[in-house]
Amino acid sequence: MPLASLALATPLDAIDSIRPDAARLAGLGLSSVEDLLHHYPLRHEREEAESTIADAQALVEAQDGANLAVRGTIAAVRTRRGRMTRVEATLEDETGSVLLTFFNMPWLSRRLHPGQEGLAEGKGRRHGELLQMVNPRFTPLDAEAPREARSSRIRPIYPAREDLPSARIERAVEAVLEPALALVEETLPEAYRRRRELLGLAESLRAMHRPEDLAQPARARRRLAFEELLVMQLAVAMRRHQLRSLARAPRLPLTPEIDARIRARLPFSLTPGQEGAIREISADLAGDLPMNRLLQGDVGSGKTAVALHAMLLAAAAGRQALMIAPTEILAEQHERVLRAILAASEVEVCSIVGGLPAAVRRSRLERLASGEVALVVGTHALLGESISFHDLGLVVIDEQHRFGVSQRAALRRHRGRDGTSPHVLVMTATPIPRTLSLTLLGDLDVTTIADRPPGRVPPATRVVPPARRDEVDAYLRRRLEQGEQAYVVVPAIEEGDAGLAAVSSRLASLRDGAFRGLRVEGLHGRMPAAERDLVMDRFRRREIDVLVATVVIEVGVDVPNATLMVIEHAERFGLAQLHQLRGRVARSTRRGLCVAIAEAVTPDSLARMEAFASTDDGFRIAELDLGIRGPGELFGARQSGLAPLRVADLVRDLDLLALARADAREWIERSPRLDAPGEEGLRRMVLGRYGAVLGLVEVG
């Protein structure tokens, strides 16, 4: 097809010069001209300017494999035939000589001849005493051509594949770049671009693919990254706006009387952090806009009491409240606390977890639907069910920072009797690093508890090699004998058989060995609920000294007298997970101890162990985790269901992100539907990338 009739949507295999590579390009996900335009180089390299052979030799001495461009005269050519034909030419200038070796290019023996002047470009290697270039690019030059006529050039280096090297992609891009750029429509309004000093889109794309200097791609990258972040933030702001303008929530007012009633039931007085959180949350709950708030506070900061306060507020207003916990053990624990607080009150509580006898389950679901039960605690398996409420006013999601935007949206399907949409409170102890709270969770308002209940001391953390296990066990035994309790955590990421085996074998070896005579029991997710409850109860009542458990105890479990923890194969756990686990032994005024038994098998696990031992600050841990694992994995990009970022980097571009977020909120206030002139491109991108996941309503 003639390039004159090119469109951005033109398939690459319709373009003659690209067709031979079209299938391979498709393998990289590139099928149209537009795809190719947005296949950005990973980086740019300055092609070496010409140097003398002596300089080149010095360069290679210092850095084997350095990129060279040397100009000289061919002194000799030899061809060796064997399994591979090898053409060798010696290129000389007045300072030295370099051996050019070409494999499998027999035709070169006719093209290269002594006396031929030329430029060889490629990587230089030491070959004994000689400087060698293997398969360099050789450009014959006219002997009269002035030296240095050729200025150095910036080359884009593209994400490539073995069968499709960067240079071939570069050629394909070159083939369509100029005509395609003429078709590119600007997506950001001009006035805005000027205000934020952003390059135009076409200009940015040219600067990415064919920069004149190394500063250009950096400026282009900034524009493209900013656009990506802005589109994401506009989507988030749009969703927030729609939620606030379309949905109404029930008012759950906090009167001094209700407040006093709730406080009288709590077994302690609240910390300033808890007070502050309750103030912010109850201000939201008193209004008729659906609350959408994240409560973050490090492990042990006392988030549960804040959540219970909100739930009781819902009950006081005659509405229902649902609390979702990540594990059944935790759901049961929350139910227990609620019951204790509500002893001798009329408010009914129940829990819904897996493994309930069918009849019990059915009756509980019925009592929820009829409104007989005000407060319910369950695991999130509950969400998949056809559960219905009489009058749901509040949903609390505990310890699930991975709970995606779309999952929260699903919860909002439940309605109050009067058609209102429930308030939502998400709680997490894995503090959301600032970067992430600005992005995927960007539609949440954030409340932070920065303190802890009085008298808490952070546990000591030790990382020891497996060889010292006996020593650890002996030390633990001494403390156990003085009445402390311990968790021994064995890895089972999934509740698979490996975990069970680990629990039972470790259980057996401890009972017969180091902890002989102490009360040692096992706990894992595959145990029948009743049995598990019994074990937890006995542990809580100090009838068990040591609990050998899988990560079922990772989150939320609260047994203050348990102050000792051993984590087996700690290298297999993520940093945030280790910190959560350690949080189990930070609930007492007595100083806890967490021993991580680890083999630092990879640099990554070594980094994790060092980070874990070095700080007890959950925020710091989360930032380190982000650094080690990257934001996608930490947040669970899959759960979030949001489009991945291609240019922007949440860590590196934090300042851009903050700017994009502020701009987006202001923008949506001004133009909630993005339908002002000049906003068409943005609107298309926002709806195209995020419309479905965020449930954005297409209006107008």
Ligand code: ADP
């Ligand atoms: P997390 O924020 O990790 O969910 P919890 O809510 O489980 O923390 O609280 C940790 C422990 O601290 C619990 O034993 C809880 O009863 C206790 N606690 C919470 N708030 C206070 C307080 N204000 N004073 C004393 N103890 C408290």
Ligand code: MG
């Ligand atoms: Mg908790």
